[in-house]
Amino acid sequence: MIKIIKNANVYSPEPIGKRDILILDERIAHIAEKIDPPTGLGEVEVVDVKGATVVPGFIDQHVHIIGGGGEGGPATRTPEIQLSQITTNGVTTVVGCLGTDGTTRHMYSLLAKARALEIEGITTFIYTGAYEVPTPTILDNVRDDVALIDKVIGVGEIAISDHRSAQPSVEDLKKLAAEARVGGLLGGKPGLVHFHVGGGPRGIQPIFDILESTELPITIFTPTHMNRNPQLLEQGARFAKQGGKVDITAGRNAYKGIMRLLNEFNVPIENITISSDGNGSMPRFDQDGNLVGLGVGSVRTNLETWRDVMIKGHVPMEEALKILTTNVAENLKLTGKKGCIAVGADADIVELTDELEINRVWTRGRLMVENGEAIVKGTFEQ
Ligand code: FWO
Numbered sequence: 001m002i003k004i005i006k007n008a009n010v011y012s013p014e015p016i017g018k019r020d021i022l023i024l025d026e027r028i029a030h031i032a033e034k035i036d037p038p039t040g041l042g043e044v045e046v047v048d049v050k051g052a053t054v055v056p057g058f059i060d061q062h063v064h065i066i067g068g069g070g071e072g073g074p075a076t077r078t079p080e081i082q083l084s085q086i087t088t089n090g091v092t093t094v095v096g097c098l099g100t101d102g103t104t105r106h107m108y109s110l111l112a113k114a115r116a117l118e119i120e121g122i123t124t125f126i127y128t129g130a131y132e133v134p135t136p137t138i139l140d141n142v143r144d145d146v147a148l149i150d151k152v153i154g155v156g157e158i159a160i161s162d163h164r165s166a167q168p169s170v171e172d173l174k175k176l177a178a179e180a181r182v183g184g185l186l187g188g189k190p191g192l193v194h195f196h197v198g199g200g201p202r203g204i205q206p207i208f209d210i211l212e213s214t215e216l217p218i219t220i221f222t223p224t225h226m227n228r229n230p231q232l233l234e235q236g237a238r239f240a241k242q243g244g245k246v247d248i249t250a251g252r253n254a255y256k257g258i259m260r261l262l263n264e265f266n267v268p269i270e271n272i273t274i275s276s277d278g279n280g281s282m283p284r285f286d287q288d289g290n291l292v293g294l295g296v297g298s299v300r301t302n303l304e305t306w307r308d309v310m311i312k313g314h315v316p317m318e319e320a321l322k323i324l325t326t327n328v329a330e331n332l333k334l335t336g337k338k339g340c341i342a343v344g345a346d347a348d349i350v351e352l353t354d355e356l357e358i359n360r361v362w363t364r365g366r367l368m369v370e371n372g373e374a375i376v377k378g379t380f381e382q
């Protein structure tokens, strides 16, 4: 199928001006000031976006695609995500994960759901594991899952510095990270260790301990929820200064943490990513560990935080886009294929309204969303 998106004001994330984009099947084949529909090659679908801003599809590296939760008992297990909840928020690639509940949630279900979403139209990957250590896997161990199961790109979300963690020792974590690392090498994957960082005073000290006492590269560690409290942000700045990437959980005040990293700690924006924790539970505990509140994450928060960083944080669009596109693609070793509007990349493209809302979304060249509404839905979506 040949498509041409005409008169797009393209942020690749770099602003490259008014361009036509030629899509051949699932990939971007050509970008030029003017592309005339080729003749004799069958039907060519042309969409004139009339100068609208067009950006790469967003990559969300932390989504509980089969649901999560459970911290308040069975009635607090959060719902499975549906395709349109992802695409209508401009997200075209997700990494699925388990969380607190490694008892009633299973890796087989996570893998099947990731495959389902891929069939329904987006691009998916998963982390093997859950909060706990030892962590649930599909095959015998983390290394084999990362090496042999295509969608597995690493291990996560492994909980540290949290009353809900398995209280792993640094030695436990070193061995886990080594498995992910070697599995990544063997399978041609990033071999990531995606840490859930709780509110405990040690924060990401376990990661610094691992880095100081092993040969493991900092680039495989992607700690998330790093905007949870001020001391985590400070540790995050130190981690970034050593070359690590800090993952911020999107949401109401998330942009304030990002602005502190940028302006107070001079962290380059290339060392910051955001993710939504979509469909994960958002429990609140009091100092005695009693559950005092419970919400659920939403993929939509990516958009809200990205807009806050631009509008309230006065960060230019081409910079702010990186936290949801090229920076995440680099984590996932998908640079040039995802998170950019470039020849050879997958045709994951988002057209924005003047109010920075979602108008159209293409995933691998297929139009999935128009006027912000899903025109392609999941199998059982109404
Ligand atoms: C965060 C996912 C948390 C689940 O700390 O980690 O609980 O398994 O669904 N969510 N436990 C939310 C905060 C960052 C607000 C999870 C959740």
Ligand code: ZN
Pocket: 099, 157, 196, 197, 225
């Ligand atoms: Zn988490």
